[in-house]
Amino acid sequence: MPAEENGHRSIQRGRGEVAQPRIADAVAYLRDRRCVGGGWNYGNQVVLDEVLPPFAHTTAAALLGLHGVDAALEWEGAARLRGLWRRERAGGLSVAFSLAVFRIRGERDQAAAATEALADVVARTDLLGDPVAAGWAAIATGPGVHELESP
Numbered sequence: 001m002p003a004e005e006n007g008h009r010s011i012q013r014g015r016g017e018v019a020q021p022r023i024a025d026a027v028a029y030l031r032d033r034r035c036v037g038g039g040w041n042y043g044n045q046v047v048l049d050e051v052l053p054p055f056a057h058t059t060a061a062a063l064l065g066l067h068g069v070d071a072a073l074e075w076e077g078a079a080r081l082r083g084l085w086r087r088e089r090a091g092g093l094s095v096a097f098s099l100a101v102f103r104i105r106g107e108r109d110q111a112a113a114a115t116e117a118l119a120d121v122v123a124r125t126d127l128l129g130d131p132v133a134a135g136w137a138a139i140a141t142g143p144g145v146h147e148l149e150s151p
Contacts, residue, residue, distance in 0.1 A: 027070045030062050034073075038080035056084040056094035060101045067104060068150025082110060089117045092125065092133030100140035104149050115141070 035045050039054025040062040046052065059081045066074040078101070085098035099114035118137060121127070127134040139145055 023069060026065065027073065030066060031070075031073055034062075034077070038076050039084055040077070054080060054084060056081060056088045057091070057097045059084055060094075060097035063101045064104070064148055067101075067148075078105060078107070082107075085114060085117075090121065092118070092121045092127050092130055093136060095121055096133055096136035096140045100136065100145050100148065103140065103145050 030040070033043065033045070034040055035054040036051050037054075039059040041052050041054050041058050044052060059077055063074060063077050063081060066077065068074075081098055081101060085094055088094035095114055095118045099111060099118055102108075102111040102114055118141070122137065127137060139148075
């Protein structure tokens, strides 16, 4: 596949001067939308005076986008993810997405624990009926996870 058609190569090119304002806008958006205490959910921090909690898979998605872009915000989100995924360890998507983040960040202890948890989820459910979790499990446990790293 030509470099310009490869998603990873496109991301590398996208980090040039033209992309910098868009990246800054995206980081500002994630900073604005992070939950009280860190992490992310599907939208707002507070709705109708109710503080909304973060989730492991949405926090992991934000961390993939922040990797190598905003170290402080990434560190804060990763600290929150370390507790979130354990709370949500019954969910294949939460565990698989978290595993991908831990592997990319080089957090070996967290990655090992998440790998065990993912194996338990697969043994219990085979991830039947959850193709998104199955896809992320394949990405998170395979060599391709490093294609998600910041260039």
